[in-house]
Amino acid sequence: MSEIPEAIPETIPDKIVTINNYKDGCEKSVTFKARIDEIRTMRNKLLKDSDYYLLPDITIEENKLQEIKEYRQNLREFMNKLMNDEIICNIWDDDFEQKYLKRQ
Numbered sequence: 001m002s003e004i005p006e007a008i009p010e011t012i013p014d015k016i017v018t019i020n021n022y023k024d025g026c027e028k029s030v031t032f033k034a035r036i037d038e039i040r041t042m043r044n045k046l047l048k049d050s051d052y053y054l055l056p057d058i059t060i061e062e063n064k065l066q067e068i069k070e071y072r073q074n075l076r077e078f079m080n081k082l083m084n085d086e087i088i089c090n091i092w093d094d095d096f097e098q099k100y101l102k103r104q
Contacts (some may be wrong), residue, residue: 035091040079041095049074071103 052061053068060068078101081087089100 017097036079036083039082039091039096042101043075043078046097046101047072075101 035066049070050072053065056073078087082089082091087100089096093099
């Protein structure tokens with residue numbers, strides 16, 4: 001997805017999508033809904049991939065375990081924050097997962 005689909009207004013500066021400003025026009029767009037579903041799928045995969053660290057028989061340093069728990073909590077909160085404009089980002093960015101969902 002290197003281009004912004006036609007469903008998104010071209011007046012968005014720097015191709016940044018602030019959800020609520022365009023929500024009425026976008027939330028009915030199949031393209032917009034599909035992209036939000038893709039982002040949710042990325043997020044769910046990252047949660048699933050980190051489940052391993054929370055198994056009771058896995059030995060991990062306490063500080064690393066705390067980092068993973070915080071990361072997972074941030075992932076769980078991500079979609080609500082995105083939809084409530086607490087996170088402003090370009091949802092059409094090809095590197096979305098790397099920029100917004102990966103551990104820091």
